[in-house]
Amino acid sequence: MIAVFALAAIVAIVLIFVFIARQAIPMFWETDFAQEASLRDLFFAKQWPGYDHPVFVWQPVGEPEKFNVVPLFVGSLKVTLLAMFMSVPLGIACAIFLALYAPRAVREVVKPAIELLAGVPSVVLGFFALMVIASWAQATFGFHFRLNAFVAAIGLALAVVPVIFTIAEDAIQSVPQTLQEAALALGARKYQVALRVVLPAALPGIAAGVVLGFGRAVGETMIVLMASGNAAVMELFDFTSSVRTVTATIAAELGEVAQGDAHWRVLFLLGVMLFAVTFVLNLIGDLIIQRLHKKLTAS
Amino acid sequence: MKYTRKDWLLVGVAGISVGVILLILAVLLGQVVFNGAPVISMEFLTESPGADMVSGGIWPAIYGTVYVTLLMTLAGVPVGIATAVYLSEYASASSRLARLVRLAVNNLAGVPSIVFGLFGLGFFIIFVGGGMDALLNDGPTPVWGKPSILWASLTLAVLTLPVVIVTTEEALKRVPRELRDASLALGATRFQTVYKVVLPNAKSGILTGVILAVSRGAGEVAPIIFCGAANFLPYLPTDPRDMFMHLGYHVYALATQSPNVDAARPTLFGTVLVLLTLTFSLNLLAVILRARSRAAFRL
Amino acid sequence: MSESEAAIAEVPSSAKMETRNVSVFYGSNHAVRNVDLDIPDRSVTALIGPSGCGKSSYLRALNRMNDTIDGCRVEGHILLDGQNIYSRGIDPVEVRRRVGMVFQKSNPFPKSVFDNVAFGLRIGGETDKDVIAQRVEESLKGAALWDEVKDRLQSSALGLSGGQQQRVCIARCLAVWPEVILMDEPASALDPIATAKIEELIRELRERYCIVIVTHSMQQAARVSDSTAFFYMGELVEQGKTEEIFTRPTKKRTEEYISGRFG
Numbered sequence: 001m002i003a004v005f006a007l008a009a010i011v012a013i014v015l016i017f018v019f020i021a022r023q024a025i026p027m028f029w030e031t032d033f034a035q036e037a038s039l040r041d042l043f044f045a046k047q048w049p050g051y052d053h054p055v056f057v058w059q060p061v062g063e064p065e066k067f068n069v070v071p072l073f074v075g076s077l078k079v080t081l082l083a084m085f086m087s088v089p090l091g092i093a094c095a096i097f098l099a100l101y102a103p104r105a106v107r108e109v110v111k112p113a114i115e116l117l118a119g120v121p122s123v124v125l126g127f128f129a130l131m132v133i134a135s136w137a138q139a140t141f142g143f144h145f146r147l148n149a150f151v152a153a154i155g156l157a158l159a160v161v162p163v164i165f166t167i168a169e170d171a172i173q174s175v176p177q178t179l180q181e182a183a184l185a186l187g188a189r190k191y192q193v194a195l196r197v198v199l200p201a202a203l204p205g206i207a208a209g210v211v212l213g214f215g216r217a218v219g220e221t222m223i224v225l226m227a228s229g230n231a232a233v234m235e236l237f238d239f240t241s242s243v244r245t246v247t248a249t250i251a252a253e254l255g256e257v258a259q260g261d262a263h264w265r266v267l268f269l270l271g272v273m274l275f276a277v278t279f280v281l282n283l284i285g286d287l288i289i290q291r292l293h294k295k296l297t298a299s
Numbered sequence: 300m301k302y303t304r305k306d307w308l309l310v311g312v313a314g315i316s317v318g319v320i321l322l323i324l325a326v327l328l329g330q331v332v333f334n335g336a337p338v339i340s341m342e343f344l345t346e347s348p349g350a351d352m353v354s355g356g357i358w359p360a361i362y363g364t365v366y367v368t369l370l371m372t373l374a375g376v377p378v379g380i381a382t383a384v385y386l387s388e389y390a391s392a393s394s395r396l397a398r399l400v401r402l403a404v405n406n407l408a409g410v411p412s413i414v415f416g417l418f419g420l421g422f423f424i425i426f427v428g429g430g431m432d433a434l435l436n437d438g439p440t441p442v443w444g445k446p447s448i449l450w451a452s453l454t455l456a457v458l459t460l461p462v463v464i465v466t467t468e469e470a471l472k473r474v475p476r477e478l479r480d481a482s483l484a485l486g487a488t489r490f491q492t493v494y495k496v497v498l499p500n501a502k503s504g505i506l507t508g509v510i511l512a513v514s515r516g517a518g519e520v521a522p523i524i525f526c527g528a529a530n531f532l533p534y535l536p537t538d539p540r541d542m543f544m545h546l547g548y549h550v551y552a553l554a555t556q557s558p559n560v561d562a563a564r565p566t567l568f569g570t571v572l573v574l575l576t577l578t579f580s581l582n583l584l585a586v587i588l589r590a591r592s593r594a595a596f597r598l
Numbered sequence: 599m600s601e602s603e604a605a606i607a608e609v610p611s612s613a614k615m616e617t618r619n620v621s622v623f624y625g626s627n628h629a630v631r632n633v634d635l636d637i638p639d640r641s642v643t644a645l646i647g648p649s650g651c652g653k654s655s656y657l658r659a660l661n662r663m664n665d666t667i668d669g670c671r672v673e674g675h676i677l678l679d680g681q682n683i684y685s686r687g688i689d690p691v692e693v694r695r696r697v698g699m700v701f702q703k704s705n706p707f708p709k710s711v712f713d714n715v716a717f718g719l720r721i722g723g724e725t726d727k728d729v730i731a732q733r734v735e736e737s738l739k740g741a742a743l744w745d746e747v748k749d750r751l752q753s754s755a756l757g758l759s760g761g762q763q764q765r766v767c768i769a770r771c772l773a774v775w776p777e778v779i780l781m782d783e784p785a786s787a788l789d790p791i792a793t794a795k796i797e798e799l800i801r802e803l804r805e806r807y808c809i810v811i812v813t814h815s816m817q818q819a820a821r822v823s824d825s826t827a828f829f830y831m832g833e834l835v836e837q838g839k840t841e842e843i844f845t846r847p848t849k850k851r852t853e854e855y856i857s858g859r860f861g
Contacts, residue, residue, distance in 0.1 A: 003389065003396065005381030009403040009464065012457050016410065019422035090316050097313035110317060112586065117324055119582040121518025122412075123547040124571055127554055128327050131567075161320060178705040182767070184666060186718040186774060187695035190302065191309040196721065201708050212409070219411025221521040222547075226554055247413045247521075254420075254525055271417040275410065282409045301689055 017275060024268035026260075042069055042266065058232035058244065060253065060263045067266050069273075071234040075243035078149050079224055080217040082239060083156035087217075088210055090157070091164030092199075099172040100194050111169070118162035126226035129155030134227065141240075147229035149243045155223040160213040167212065171205025172198055204292035211285030215278050221247040246270050328575075335572030338565045344573070352531055352553060353563050357570050362535055363543030364577070367452045367527070368517045370539065375456030376509055379463025380498075386464070387471040388493050408461035412521040419454030419526035442540060449539035451527035458522055459512040466511060470504020470592070471497060503592035507585045514581035518574065520547040530556070546574040614639035614778060614808040615660060615697075620674035622655045622664060629655045631832045632674070637778075642800060642809045644819035644840065647829035648860065653812045656829070657780050660810065661697040662690040678778070695722065698776035702783040704764040706755035711738075711747050714755045714766050718774035733773050741769035742799050761792025768799065779803065781811040785818070797822050816856060820844050828852045 028039070040046075045054035048066060056070040094114060098107050134151045137143060143150070175198045183193045199206075229242025230252060250267050257263045302310070346356030382400065390397035428444035436442045474497050482492040498505070520528070528548040536543045550570050557563040613636035622630035630652040637643050645653040655664070662683060664670045676683050683693045695718075706714050715734045724730055734751070738744040743765040747758070755766050764784060771779060781800070785793040800822050803809060813819050819826055820840060827837035828851075836843065836852045847853045854860060 003385055005378055006385035006390075006396070006400050008378045009382055009400050009407055009460060012460065013403045013406055013410075015422055016414065016418045016457075019426060020414065020417050023417075023421045023425075090320065093313045093316035094320060097310070097317050101310050101313065110321065113324060114317075114320055116579070116582070117320065119514060119578055120327070121520070121547055121574065121578060123518065123520045123550050124327075124331075124575060127550055127567065127571055128330070130554055131564075132326065132330055158323065176705070178701060178703065179707060181663065181666070182701065182705045182707070182770075183717070183721075185661065185663060185694055185699035185701075186721070186770065187691050188718075188721045189306055189691055191306045192721045194309060196717070197707055215409045219409070219414070221411065221413040222551065225521075226551065247411060250413050250417065251521055251524055254417075259425075268417060268421065271414050275414050278409045278411060278414075279406055282406050286405075301691070 017272070020268055020271045020275060024265050024272050027262070027265040027269065030265075042067055042269075044068075045070075056234045058249070060266075065263065067262070069246075069266070069270060071232045072244055072246045072249050072270065074234060074236060075149070075228070075232065076218060076224075076245040076247070078236075078239065078243055079152050079156060079228060079245055080214065082149060082153035083160055083217050084210070084214055086153065087157040087160040087164055087213060091161045091209070091213070092168050092206060094161070094165050095168035095172055096194060096199070099169050100190075100198065114162055114165050117158060118166070120158075122159055122220060122222040123226075125155050125158050126223040128158075129223060129227035143240045145229050145231075145240065145242045147227055148241055149228060149239045152224045152228035152243070153239070155227050156217050156220055159220060159223060160217050163213045163216055164206075164209045167209030168202070168206045171202035171209070174205065175201045204289050207292060208285055208289050211281060211288065215281045215285070218281070219247060219274065219278055221251050224248045225251050246274055250274075331568060331571050331575060334565070335568035335570075338569030339572060343569055347533075348531065348566075350531075352557070353559075353566050357544075357546070357549060357566070357573065359532060359535055359544040360546045360549045360570065361573065363448070363528075364517055364546045364574075366536060367448050367455065367523070367543060367545065368513055370448060370452035371455040371459065371516045372509065372513055374453055375460055375512065376463055378456075379460050379508075379512070380467050380505060382460075383464045383467035383471060384493055384498075387468050388489065388497065404461050404464050407457070408465075410458075412458065412519055415454055415458045415522040416524055416526060418457070419450055419522060423450040423453055424526065445540075446525060446527040446542055447540045448527055448536055448543045451523045451543070452539075454522050454526050455516045455519060458519060459516045462512040462515055463508050466508025467501070467505050470501040470508065473504060473592070474500045503588050507588045507592065510581050510585040510588065514578045514585070517581070518547055518578050520545070520551050523548060524551075546570055546577070550574065612639065613637055614679065615810075616675075616677045616680075617656075617660075618675040618677075620656065620659060620672065620676060622652070622659055623671040623673070624655075624667070625669045629832050630659070633829075633834045635827055635834055635837060637808060637810055638825065639808045640804060640806065641824040642804050642811060642822055644823035644826045645810065645812045645829060646814070646816060646819050646826060646855075647835075648855065649814065651829040652832040653829045654782055657782055657810060657812050658699075660778070660780055661699055662693050663699065665690050695774055696776055697778040697780060698771040698774065699780045699782070700764070700767050700771055700784050703787050704760065704767050706758075706763050706766050706770070708754065708756055710752045711755045711758070711766055712751040715769045715773050717770060722774060734769075737769040737773040740772045740803070741765045742795065742802070743769055759792070761788050761795060764788060764792070764796060765799070768796075772803075776807070778808045778810065781809065783812055783814060786814065793818075816844070828855065830855070 045056050046068065047054040048057065056068045057066045058068055058071045059066040098111055102110065129151055130147065133154050134146050137151050138146050179197055179201060180193050183197045188196070224245045225248040228245060228248060230244050230248055231242035232244035232249070233241055235241045250270055253263070254267050257267065343356045344361065345358050347359050348357060349355040386397055386400060424444055424446060428441065428450060431443035432441050478496055478500060479492055482496045487495070523545060527542050528545045529542040530552045532542060532544055550567060553563045553567050553570070554560070615637040617633055617635045620630060620633045621628060633656060645657065647653050658664045659672045659676060664672055672684060678693070678696065682688070707717065712734055715737050716730050719730050719733055735744060738747060743762060746762060755763060758766065785796045788796065797818065800809060800811065804824070811823065823840045825838065826840045826843045828835045828843065830851055836847060836849045843852065844856060847856060
């Protein structure tokens, strides 16, 4: 009988997928939709009237409505990669310091402090990025846009670092003491033990943390909604320009759209794609861990 | 132990990383307290906001946050505990159903918060609410099929389900095997054993999980943006079908939609301070409980 | 240098390592008390005694592994080739390159067999691939493991049997060309056949190395060692040629332990 309750989790996942898809799928056969947007336009560059070459543009309120999702995914990827670039080294370095070098007293104080960061709601991190980090960045670097990918990435990194730190620290702590002793007995210096024995042995755990962190960053909404500038610009390499992520797009625009509209359907389609991406990331994460585990324990 | 140059380099880099994180955390908290504390007063906490959203207090937001979080807890915790009980006490480790449930829980934990918002909209509001309207409601205006505390709390309940499940399972695992064996050996059924022996002994661990879930749920904004949160309501919600104001949502709305962000600054910081105080106290409570419950089983 | 230190340094001795008045403290616990013991080169010295008598603590002092334990203090003189390894200017890392250790439970790194054995060389700064490959082969041969693993050098060391893993650890230790090898109950976690192989290996290694082995098995000490030291409650009760200790012990305590009256 209890098993019925346990099904809840499975049911929830299925329902989520089904009912989001349900709002998006009609686009494949609705004629109204086809009038306003074609599936091809969603993903490929199109030369709109008034432009001299094909472009990727997300401009649902333009005339005609332009629904290309590529700038949104580019925006998400940009901010996420930049955030990971900042947070992975930071998180791992903090884990190394606390697990291997810090005296017990320091560890007992600093570890909860970093985990405190994990308890900060993302809306507060977004607020912090918007109000404080953006001004600091503007004053220090003189960006053209006050809210941009860089600022949003810093905010995102603050959300991701605790995830990576906690998992990496755990993984490093779990490396058996006897391996460290073996290395020391062979005449290794402490940094050699850390970098050549402990870190490699902790790799599956750390990899799990990185994948989890990536998933968290990709799916994060409030921080990017508040701090990224929200301009759906198709810009690949400039991190100082404003961006629009998939998540922010859904959050910002759904409130303004009529139910059943083409815009509505596309937003739900974005939701489906987002769900699929995080689902796949989750599976990949599990696979990586299983494979690394096999490699490190026995072939 | 002698440290070489490279040792110091590693310690230095790692230590600086920790320093950076702690610095940012300190700045964040410092700014919030420094700018927010002057705003806090009895009026601020107990009055409704004025029409400009900046003057007056944030009482409705506090009320709404508590209301929705309470409903979320009532809905989600029993299901979460039941699922954890199933995974820990009933299912064998390799059973297909158990593995599927765990997969679902893992994936649920990784679903982006905005996707939960879409779920709340597509499933609860449109499908369930719309269905209820079709069956029960005669008039043209939707009674059930619209954003409200009810649907928002159910959506949040699904979002925090993984937190409850994982922490409850951890707590159940910590109950020594011997206790279960003793109960079964006396002729108790599995259900009796769980209900009278295992659960009471896992009480504080489970409570920890509930508190963490509450803290998480109180801070989430993206799922409730189109599921019931409102910018400004002249009344307090008394019916679960009403919409509600919310601390986190208030921060988001003021920060991004205020005509005059500078004027809104004090209110913003004050609201953030209240929200952070709420989530931090809950987290602190959970940490203390967790430490006590671990100590209880350390002989 | 004090007078006594100078005196010790000047006297030539055939002992590879000499320990004078060595004590090991864990906090206030006086675990090893005033041990005077000479360890000759190219021979096997066994340390026997009941569990908790301090033999492992004493062993770990010989390569300064006790440095890694919080609150552990070593007093007295421990000389390697006449030089005090605990004196101020000495780098413990250097000591550990000359005095290697094999642990009770084999602890190969979760890396390939090759990378395990090459580890000590690489951290010592060796980058020449050929040199490394050659040393790895030599060491594995020296540990009587080459034939068994030569076709699977790149596979994980954790996939080997317990006895093979321990021999990987021995090969790993040999690769850095230590002068002394310390073994802390190296075969206690192994089955009889694997144990026999390890003991045979020890007898071979004796030709080139100074070996100190801690063992709780008197039979093993009798089979494998040239001299034996009996520890009891942190003190060195008696030491001498293995044959004599086991047939004509001079101290009553030794006699009781050997005849199994306690332990």
